[in-house]
Structure formats: C-alpha cells, structure tokens
Amino acid sequence: MRRFSLADQVIEEAAPDLQDALADAYRRKVRPLCLCKEPGPAMYIAQVGDQYVVKRMPLSGGGHDPSCFSYEPPDELSGLGVLMGSAIQVDSESGMAALKLDFSLSKVGARSAPPVGAGGSDSVAGDTKKLSPRGLLHYLWHEAELNVWTSRWAGKRHWWNIRWHLIEAARQMTVKGGPLSDILFVPEPFRSPDKTAIEQRRAEALASAVPPKSGPRKLMILVGEVKEFGVARSGHKLVVKHMPGFVFLLDDGLYRRLQTRFEPEMALWGADEASHLIAIATFGLTPAGLAVIEEMAVMVVAENWVPYESAYEKKLLDALARVRERSVKSLRYSLPLDKPAVAAMLQIPPRPVGLYVVPPSSDHAYEETLGELIASRPEFDSWIWRTADGEMPPLPVRQDRVPVT
DNA sequence: ATTGTGCTAAATCGACCCCT
C-alpha cells in the first residue's frame, strides 16, 4: 500500500477521500511524493478517464523502495535504457511519451503494392533512434506492467486484463503526432451471446482503417494473440484469438520474412501449449473490407503473459511464477541477443536481485560486459545462471546472504 | 469565411552494403 504526501497532507492510497484530494492537487499542480522512502521520490498525477491516479515520474522507478508498488528496475539493465530520450521521449510534466517509429502508419501507393525494401527490421537491428514494431510491443507490454508478476495473481490474469492495461498504457503515448490509443486495436474478449454487439464495436473501432476515396490510407496497429496461421487463396492469413470469422491477410513475402526472422519465437510457441504468441502488426482495410497486414512482429509470452525469448528464460519464468515476491521481467527491445542484459529482477528484501541468464554460446567478451553491468549496479544483488554449466540454480530467497555467483 | 501559400515532417525511392 502506497502513501503519498500532497503539500503538507499525508494520504493513504486506500483513503476514501483520495480522489478528491488528488483532484484538488491536480488543479493546484501539486507534485505528490511517495513515502516509501525518505526523502520520497516525486510523482505526478494523471487523469485517466474520470479517475486520478498517481504515477511515478519517468525513469524514476529505481528511486522507490524495492517493496514499493511503484518500484521498477532501472532501464539501463534492459534494452530500454538506450531508447529513452531518443526513440522514446517522455514529457516529465504530463507523463506522455512521444514515440518515434521506424515503420509507416500510412500508405499512399496502390493497395497491392508491397513495400519492396521496407521489411520489419526487428530483433537483430540495434537502432536506438526509432522503435521497431517489436520495440513498440515491448514498450507497451512494459508500460502496461504485463512483465510484472507475483504468484498472488495466479489464475487472475486474462485477456480482458491484458487488453485494458494495454489500452491504458497506449493512452499515455503519442505516435506521429496523434495518440497511440486512436490507432491501436486490441480485440475485446469474445462471448458468443454478445457476438452482434462485439462485431458492431469492432467495425467502429476499425473505422479509421477504412481507405479514403483519395489520399493516403491510414493504417492501424493490431495487438492480439495469434490463434493460427493459415494458407489463403493468395498468400497467407492470420487468425487472431477473440476474432472468430475475421482474418488478416499477409502476402507471401511478408509471411516468409516473418517465419525467418521470428523462427525462434515460432519454435518456442510450438514447444509449449500454455504459451501465447502475441502479434503486433500494422494493417489497413481494403475497399472490400478485408484487413491486410503491412508489417508484423511477434513475441512469445508464458501462460501468465510474461514474455520470454529462450527456453532458459522460460524455466526461469516458471520458477518465478510460483514466487510470492514481485518479479519484473526485462525486455530486450532492440538489444541484440549477444549483449548481456538482466533477464528479470526479483524484489526481495532487503535488496532486489538481478537475475542473469548467460546463454551457452557466450564468449569472453560477454562475460566481461556482464561483469561490468553487475558492477555498475552495486545496489542490487545478482544471481547468475550459466546455462552451459548445467541446471538452473535455486532462486534467491528472502533474508538470503549474498547469493552464489 | 474561404482560399492560397509556405513550412515541416513523414513516406517513398534509389543506391549501397552486408550476410547468407
């Protein structure tokens, strides 16, 4: 439970008059301080719908106490660090993040003209100036805090949670001048009794992807769970969960690139029944009403919707899934796989522990960079699983002394 | 109030480079 100070007033998060106090502070532009630490880190008040919520300042998650709900491992440990300030520019007053994307959100040419050289540059590219589709997916997932987990949520995280948090997160982001939430499409949970109403709302949501009579076509961004890929009469099709009877079309070139680039993801997805494959894609509608995907990237998430990128990380997540303490999975964004980054943080008292997974293919340079990474953060303990050396060591537990390295 | 003009930002095109 968080406590805040607003000017001279101290208020509990659960206080009945919290909303009134926040509304008042919002008008007076009073900056709340979180009382998890002394001195308390500054926060800001955001208006979300008709509610006022207290959010941490961008890049300040590390300033909170590890037990605090607002605590977040520093961005430098994941792939997010290099993107902050360039591809992602956060306005510290409003908390809005302006995102620079490396893919188009509109198309001017003929409908069927596939972009020749504009393939989805993803996991390998180390561009720090712009977000790839998967970088955007990672950032959305991160901001929606879907990379956070505690065993207390077991069985409680469903698609409607995922969807709500993603949309909430998107409201705090702008892309190419407009709010991301305007062009983000996340299918709502499908219930057959509500079929007609759902399809009606879907048609409304997709209105801005309808091609205009003249001028460029606007694209929308889909985030959804892949149900299956199939063969269409020409090219391939993508069926998204919660969207029965609706297909997204991919041309053969895109499908082939997708299978090549995301071969590890496809394999991981195929290897575990409980895992989900999350797709992000830009798409537009044809005049005939067909949805055609322009660019696409995917990400594998475990049963609890926490992303992973290797079988080793999956093992780690399986172990973390049973742990009551909060864990935060790090996302790589555009960071190449051969660069060390923390796999996850485990928030146990007295100090958070960085969990590192060293791939079997690591070389000397990897170890060296990893050492520097750990040394640069003396405020954390570290736990390292060198996969080449064998099975995963036991996770650190509360009150533990310095874990084995 | 409407239309014209200038500016900015984004998309596209073409050339080059790298990896397979």
Next chain:
DNA sequence: AGGGGTCGATTTAGCACAAT
C-alpha cells in the same frame, strides 16, 4: 549471386498561418 536490410535523398502530404 541474390535477397534483405540500411542509409541518404527526394517527394509528398498535411498543417498552420496569412491574405483577400
């Protein structure tokens, strides 16, 4: 050798402002 991917240059669209 070929297909992608990247980078840089060019073109275009959209927006804001201004003038009639």
